[in-house]
Amino acid sequence: MPQTTIYVAPRTPPPPAVATRELARLFGRDAALAGVSLRVERGRLIALTGPNGAGKTTLLRILATSLRPSFGVAEVDGVDVATHPELVRPRVAYLSHATGLYDDLTAAENLRFAATLLGRPSGTDGVADTLAEVGLALDADRRVRGFSAGMRRRLALGRLLLASPSLVLLDEPHAALDADGMALVDRLLGRWRDAGATVLVASHHADRIHDQADGWARMDAGLLVEVGGEGVAATLPAPALDSAPAPVRAQR
Amino acid sequence: MSALRADAAVAWAIARKDALSELRGRHAAGSTLFFAALVLLLFGFALGPDSRRLAEAAPGLLWLAIVFGGLLTVARLHQLEADDDALDQLARYPVERHAIYAGKALAGLAAMLVLGAVVLPVVVILYGVEVGGAWPALLATLVLGAIGFAAVGTFYAGVTVRMRAREVMLPLLMLPVVAPLLLAAVKATAAALGGDPFGELGAWLQLLAGFDVVMLIAGGLTYGHLLEE
Amino acid sequence: MKTRILGAVALLAVIAAAVNALLIVPADLNQGDAQRIMYVHVPSAWLGYLSFGVTALAGIGYLWRRDLRLDAVAVSAAEIGVMFTAFAIWGGMMWGKPVWGVYWQWEDPRLTTTALLLALYVGYLLFRRLTDDPARRAARAAVVGIIAAIDIPIVHFSVEWWRGLHQRATFGSPDKLLNPAAPAQFVIALVAMVVAFTLAWAWLMIRRYQLARIEWQIEEHGRLGRISAARRAAVAPQAPAAQAPAEEAAP
Numbered sequence: 001m002p003q004t005t006i007y008v009a010p011r012t013p014p015p016p017a018v019a020t021r022e023l024a025r026l027f028g029r030d031a032a033l034a035g036v037s038l039r040v041e042r043g044r045l046i047a048l049t050g051p052n053g054a055g056k057t058t059l060l061r062i063l064a065t066s067l068r069p070s071f072g073v074a075e076v077d078g079v080d081v082a083t084h085p086e087l088v089r090p091r092v093a094y095l096s097h098a099t100g101l102y103d104d105l106t107a108a109e110n111l112r113f114a115a116t117l118l119g120r121p122s123g124t125d126g127v128a129d130t131l132a133e134v135g136l137a138l139d140a141d142r143r144v145r146g147f148s149a150g151m152r153r154r155l156a157l158g159r160l161l162l163a164s165p166s167l168v169l170l171d172e173p174h175a176a177l178d179a180d181g182m183a184l185v186d187r188l189l190g191r192w193r194d195a196g197a198t199v200l201v202a203s204h205h206a207d208r209i210h211d212q213a214d215g216w217a218r219m220d221a222g223l224l225v226e227v228g229g230e231g232v233a234a235t236l237p238a239p240a241l242d243s244a245p246a247p248v249r250a251q252r
Numbered sequence: 253m254s255a256l257r258a259d260a261a262v263a264w265a266i267a268r269k270d271a272l273s274e275l276r277g278r279h280a281a282g283s284t285l286f287f288a289a290l291v292l293l294l295f296g297f298a299l300g301p302d303s304r305r306l307a308e309a310a311p312g313l314l315w316l317a318i319v320f321g322g323l324l325t326v327a328r329l330h331q332l333e334a335d336d337d338a339l340d341q342l343a344r345y346p347v348e349r350h351a352i353y354a355g356k357a358l359a360g361l362a363a364m365l366v367l368g369a370v371v372l373p374v375v376v377i378l379y380g381v382e383v384g385g386a387w388p389a390l391l392a393t394l395v396l397g398a399i400g401f402a403a404v405g406t407f408y409a410g411v412t413v414r415m416r417a418r419e420v421m422l423p424l425l426m427l428p429v430v431a432p433l434l435l436a437a438v439k440a441t442a443a444a445l446g447g448d449p450f451g452e453l454g455a456w457l458q459l460l461a462g463f464d465v466v467m468l469i470a471g472g473l474t475y476g477h478l479l480e481e
Numbered sequence: 482m483k484t485r486i487l488g489a490v491a492l493l494a495v496i497a498a499a500v501n502a503l504l505i506v507p508a509d510l511n512q513g514d515a516q517r518i519m520y521v522h523v524p525s526a527w528l529g530y531l532s533f534g535v536t537a538l539a540g541i542g543y544l545w546r547r548d549l550r551l552d553a554v555a556v557s558a559a560e561i562g563v564m565f566t567a568f569a570i571w572g573g574m575m576w577g578k579p580v581w582g583v584y585w586q587w588e589d590p591r592l593t594t595t596a597l598l599l600a601l602y603v604g605y606l607l608f609r610r611l612t613d614d615p616a617r618r619a620a621r622a623a624v625v626g627i628i629a630a631i632d633i634p635i636v637h638f639s640v641e642w643w644r645g646l647h648q649r650a651t652f653g654s655p656d657k658l659l660n661p662a663a664p665a666q667f668v669i670a671l672v673a674m675v676v677a678f679t680l681a682w683a684w685l686m687i688r689r690y691q692l693a694r695i696e697w698q699i700e701e702h703g704r705l706g707r708i709s710a711a712r713r714a715a716v717a718p719q720a721p722a723a724q725a726p727a728e729e730a731a732p
Contacts, residue, residue, distance in 0.1 A: 024708050026614075026616075026704050026707070026708075027614055028613045028614050028615075029703070029704075029707065030707075031704075031707045031708050031711050034707075034708045034711035034712055035708055035712055061481075064344060065343075065344065065480075066340055066343065066344060066480075066481060067480075067481045068480055068481065068616065070616060070704070071708075085480075086346070086348075089344060089345065089346040090346040092344075094344060096337065096340070096341070098336050098337035098340070098341075099336055099337075099341075100336055100337050100338045100340060100341025100342070101336055101338065102269065102273060102332070102336075102338060103335060103336070104272065104273040104276040104277050105269065105272060105273065105276075109269075109272070113265055113269050114345075116261060116262070116265040117262055117265060117266075117342075117345040117346075117347055118345065118346070119258070119346070143276070221711055221714070222708075222711050223711060223712060237712040237713075404628075407628060411608075411621060411624065411625060415611055415612065416611045417611055421607070421608060421611065424604050424607065425604045425608060425625060427600075428597045428600040428601050428604065428629075428632070428636075429601070429628065429629065429632045431597055431636060432632070432635045432636050432638075432639035432640075435639050435640070435643055436639055439643070455642065456642075459638075459639055459642065462635075463635055466631060466635065467628075467631075470627070470628055470631050471628075474624045474627060474628065477544060477620055477621075477623070477624050478621065478624060480620070481617060
């Protein structure tokens with residue numbers, strides 16, 4: 001009988017959901033992110049706070065693979081977003097400021113399109129259920145052109161539900177929503193928590209999020225200023241150095 | 253093989269979405285067709301009234317009208333993605349970049365074929381062209397030319413969609429690149445209409461086909477870089 | 482220092498080759514002294530094409546490595562290339578008038594391809610001016626440069642066919658010099674000019690790249706400085722977080 005040798009790999013802990021090292025992003029002369037080193041543990045809900053222009057959106061966009069880092073490294077589930085964005089995209093769902101909907105298509109058609117591109121065949125795409133979930137069942141066959149901002153946002157949230165991400169990134173999800181809409185967001189946050197996904201929410205509505213969040217991170221002027229709670233760790237900018245450490249150059 | 257099928261499904265979904273948007277889009281597509289016909293009318297005023305001269309010039313004028321109309325067409329198809337930052341969202345789906353390109357190019361091809369189908373009869377009427385038995389060759393030229401223009405146009409529309417001065421940058425960048433396509437298409441059209449006295453039709457169609465293949469491959473490989481910021 | 486030597490050698494080579502080509506080598510029997518323009522037209526055209534090749538390759542390199550120095554190479558090659566290309570076209574036209582009788586001959590594939598090359602160059606350089614962010618500009622310009630470079634052989638080929646499929650009377654060809662039947666003296670003079678021009682091109686490329694590199698270093702240092710300034714301002718106890726002191730960003 002041939003002998004087989006079985007190698008048992010030492011048990012390494014799974015990588016954090018999000019890990020950045022000295023992540024920086026410049027737009028021409030403007031440092032939108034000036035060296036952010038952040039870790040977010042899996043399955044946590046973290047609130048990202050800070051004033052406008054603090055770099056919250058930039059950070060989320062880099063994690064969503066919509067933006068390349070200028071310097072530093074950003075990793076999702078241990079995968080570098082700059083070198084292997086195609087491996088990151090299936091794991092991430094991002095709700096941005098702009099809803100990215102097609103005005104001349106109906107709500108249902110928009111979702112069906114998204115479902116197809118997310119790899120869900122048309123029979124089981126769950127579009128009707130999703131529309132009901134976000135309260136747009138009656139508007140399913142109306143063109144998005146006539147939708148209010150709140151309705152667009154609901155539809156965009158519905159699009160997120162069609163995916164099954166391990167990392168959910170929300171940029172101001174409560175914007176333009178009425179009380180029902182905000183309750184919907186809270187419900188969805190709970191749903192993603194239960195599914196074990198990691199959620200990163202940038203929001204001005206700190207109070208609403210903080211009830212549900214495990215931890216929080218505050219940003220200002222492209223830097224992390226403070227973190228707290230559970231599931232999030234950061235290397236904050238060191239005080240009173242004459243020269244800051246040189247940013248780690250992005251590999252690609 | 254299922255990766256190819258997945259890509260095809262993505263491309264088809266994108267093309268279908270664009271076609272739906274075009275059909276519902278408040279006469280924007282129709283305006284372009286009318287513009288192309290108007291251009292042909294204007295050529296008549298510029299080069300006429302000698303109908304023989306116009307008939308000789310017809311192949312060139314046909315393709316110029318297609319090029320001018322085509323510039324507006326490919327720009328419009330990418331403009332569909334500009335509203336509400338839809339291109340940004342499109343880039344985030346876990347699909348191959350070349351599948352996105354293929355979808356947009358397919359929509360572009362459909363739009364270009366419609367343009368050609370409208371422009372050709374107008375040319376026949378306005379410039380007194382005798383088509384006779386040249387229909388198959390004419391259609392082949394139209395299809396090959398449309399593929400090439402859509403391939404290049406989709407690429408450059410993607411380049412310029414988020415730029416300043418995009419209305420002038422698109423033609424400025426695109427026209428030198430489609431010069432060989434224009435040349436070959438006009439020659440093939442003229443040969444087809446004239447009964448192909450030198451037997452050159454096949455050669456020109458081959459050049460068109462070669463152009464199409466090269467540009468489709470080049471566009472597919474590089475389009476992904478345009479989607480990232 | 483090495484650049485200085487290259488510059489001196491290039492200058493001497495150009496002078497020597499030019500004196501040879503313009504004064505020493507006998508004039509062409511048919512075309513007379515006008516034919517001497519070819520000694521500058523052909524090398525210029527060659528360098529125009531070479532430069533575009535460099536631009537495209539540097540673009541590919543940038544997309545692979547994301548090193549902005551490669552983008553500096555690309556823009557240097559484009560700027561120098563557009564000069565040589567414009568000069569080549571001008572030379573071609575100056576030659577055309579006395580020999581062909583016209584400034585422009587549509588059936589000459591080299592002239593029309595070079596004209597299109599100029600159009601592609603100008604498009605590339607204008608395109609670069611319209612994007613501010615250096616990384617974005619570099620990536621997009623790289624892609625534009627690559628597609629344009631792919632187009633050039635297609636253009637040349639199609640214009641050749643354009644000419645070839647029409648049985649027209651042959652006209653005087655500028656590349657008579659490149660025919661094997663040309664007298665050795667002419668060919669040597671041309672080769673000497675090509676070598677001399679290429680040396681001059683290399684020197685121009687290096688100088689232009691050095692300039693671009695300094696610009697890049699200032700820009701880069703400025704960028705890193707702005708990042709550091711933002712960091713220090715944020716952790717300084719009293720300083721407002723949004724302000725990045727200008728002095729600290731200076732190299």
